[in-house]
Amino acid sequence: MSSTKLVRVSNNIRGKKLISSDGNFEEFLSSVRSKFELDEAENITFVEEYGAEVDSDVFPILVSLDGIQNIIFKLEEESSVLEIDLSYNNTSQSSYFLPAAGNIGLSQSFGIGDNFKQILQTTVQQNNVIHGIVEDCKSKGFVDDKSSTILINEFVSKLIEIKGDSPATSVQKQFAAAIVEILPCWRYSGSKDGLDILFDEVSRSGLIQTRLRRIHQILHTSQKISFEFSLMKEESQHNFTNSWPVFSSKLLIKAKEFNSSPAVTKYLAEESDQWDQSLAALFLLLHLIPPAAQGKAKGSRSKTTCAQMLMVSYYKSGTPLNSILDTWSDEKRQPNLICLGEDKKNLVSFSLVVDKILLPIDATNSTEAIDRLFKSHYVFSAEYDKNLQGVWKFLQVFIYKIDVDKTDLSRKIKQVSSQLHGILAESRLE
Template identity: 25%
Template sequence: MVYVALHQKTGGEDIFKEYNVTKGLSDQTRRKLVNILVADMIESHGRVPPINVRVTYALGIVTLFPNLKDTASPTGYEHYYDPHSGQGYLAYRLKTVQRNTTSDFKRTSKSAKQHGPKTLRETSTSEQLSGDECREAMSVMKHSADQPVIKEKMKATFKHRQSMLHDPDQSSGILDDFPRFLDTPGLVGTSMVTFLERVGSAQPFLLCVGQKKSSIQKFYIILDQKAIPCVAQTAVAAFDELFKAHFVFAVSYDEALCNFYTFIQTTVYGIDVGTTKESPRVKEIRAKVDHIEV
């Protein structure tokens, strides 16, 4: 069906030519593909095509063009149409054409599973402390510099810390109750206090301290106007710690960077793959990366 539609519509041959040469499609050509197929879909099945028809077109795309398939998704065509959430490039184009499905789209998108840093995680396999024992462990950590002891107590208080992080009344005080996150070595003369007073309450980000950009001596994760020192000595390793800090403290991704972080979460780290709500753009980029020939 997809093959016939592309051969019958103006511009369809150009899509085949580009794919045969590059083994992929540019954003502009992908939009042309979607526009042609949605026009064909509406012409054959009306302005509100049944879900099975939308699925058939989406399946047809990744069958005809295998390199467009997202191997990390359950079926590989969700970025073109996901019947569970109602999202995808085909759905978006249909919405534009129909102009009357905004409320339906919002209603279906809300049902999609939300996974990521704020997801309540399973307790680690180590024995968990509670009550007075938990409070005693927290007190020990506040006054200890013994890293093995701190590591042991942190594992044993994981469940309690998760409970605090998911309680709006307690989450803001997590760094006060667990100050070991804030062990800060001596600085390269920077007024950290002044800097932290100006940053406000933005989402976690990296602070790089050094004489110049090409010579960074220390990396810090800034969270709740506090500086958490990184073990990392390189920008890539520091970003690794920044990303993981979202999960350690159950902090949402910055809205402007949500798609970027979601891509890193599912494609690079493989966290909550298949259950995380992803934009079609994230799935499309993953499909391109998966089919790069090394």
């Protein structure tokens, strides 16, 4: 095999590292020894993430597969370590031992899932929303669908933080056991270990497994949003980037001619100049097609400024990306564009947050970034946020030209499209 690929190599004690390999097993073995500072005398065995042994015959084939492969190495001295018994039992618990690295010679005993259990308990206690959901489920004696989605998203995010985005099957099962310990009503009575809802060894359709697959899909697709979208809507692929620069410029100039409402007037006078042209026009469109009230309840309509933050989030250059996710609002459930720059007019970096996962995108300016944000709804099968439906449907029908005759448009969208008919025509969109 001539091309060089990355391999994620891990060990339960020594952590994980990325190692490049062209498929030569002996060179790979040497790299592992070097990276993990192992003696030449150490007897190393490799297994893939499901436990099958990887030898010199299998290794080149495994590395040639698409994506980054996960390979776990074990040392002969670790073979005597007790395997983790993951059977769930309320009356007794087996224990396992983690031998210390190097020559420290210490070992520590843990009950089944105690490490994960402690981490999950801390996570629950530190998050008032999650704590409330857990207590509510305990009180009801079951986990409803909405609570299930929120809890799995939160818990699996913590698992990924600890073990990476491809935790071993045994780790997933141990994690499921820990969840069942802190939330017994999630235990499935129809199986011996009670983990089937969270981790299904046969169908691999447990909630943890499904969530991890979703994350893999997002991570593997993030850099190919435009390509994936082109496979779905080839005729619409370039409509936005070809037309938005002209459209946005004319919209900012002419909007006050057909809409002199206090909100639009204030935005044009006080806020639009703070942003670069593309984003300023996008937010102006949001003022022209503000969020519609949802149902009869008061307060169900989001303010335009709040709706704006559901679409785009700005941070100063140098803001740690981890801190962005740590403080991410639960209200931002749909794809959101992250913009970094010295100020809002001079943006230098763009990312998306999808399902609370930060994704780099191939955008060099805000027009391309907005384009990727819109397309991500199609690529990741995400619904429009209810507060942003007006803007997204306008872009979908009148800019991208998607499902023009099939999309249900509100009176407001039709009215604005009529007012903008001249600008659309001048931007070659009519």
